[in-house]
Amino acid sequence: MDQDDFILMPIKALQRRILGNTDVGTIYISLQSGANSQQIQTEVTELMRQRRRIRAGEEDDFELDDMAQIASTVASTTGTLTAFLGAIAAISLLVGGIGIMNIMLVSVTERTREIGIRLAIGALGREVLLQFLIEAIILSLFGGIIGIVLGLGLAAFVAPVLGVPFVFNLNIVVIAFLFSGIVGVVFGFFPARRAALMDPIDALRYE
Incomplete structure (x- = not known):
């Protein structure tokens, strides 16, 4: 996503003047270097369930994504595509x-x-x-x-x-x-x- 397309403004002003509600669609959390991401995910999940009053046994009504896992998935997909293109190039060179x-x-x-x-x-x-x-x-x-x-x-x-x-x-x-x-x-x-x-x-x- 192009970073030039972002507008940063106070959340209260956004909710009052533009959205007309207090909904929050996305929350980004940054971790310190060396932090245990799995433990932090667990703690954030527990905090979100408390704040959203989700009872035990009920499913979460929110999603928590780890950018490290997404980056790993993208890297894996890129590696597969690279291997595929490499195979095509090898066949072309052989021919x-x-x-x-x-x-x-x-x-x-x-x-x-x-x-x-x-x-x-x-x-x-x-x-x-x-x-x-x-x-x-x-x-x-x-x-x-x-x-x-x-x-x-x-x-x-x-x-x-x-x-x-x-x-x-x-x-x-x-x-x-x-x-x-x-x-x-x-x-x-x-x-x-x-x-x-x-x-x-x-x-x-x-x-």
Whole structure:
């Protein structure tokens, strides 16, 4: 709730000039640091029952909420949503990584003769490995840049609609960019290794 929407005024003036009654809808109680909230809840409940003349065995006609419990519930819900979104992100990364690996495998197959020529004239296997690994990383980073731009653009568009502030966090952007490069390394290694282990003679005969 926006704190700027609150008006603070004496309760007697509010009851007399605006409400026209002596009802109190909500009471906030602040606790000192280290206080036992459970004990205070019990004492407040007993006091409210006395003041409202509730007999033994009758149900309370008021509610007592502990903000610590509410905060714990919100934190638990937020954690569940975070785990859910993390699972979606992991699946997306896996699908994207498999796509990169397939693209690189097709590229290696189409360039088999080129790889054979390079190996035949003295190129080392690690050099071929590094070449295709760099290509996979560049491809992944390019996709990461597109994703970051789309994500920031969508967030900037949706934030005003939802009434929440748009916050640009450079650290998160850098982490996302680096993570996209890691995906390229992980899923691009197998195609690059396949290219590096090719036999030059078999590669030159490939049509």
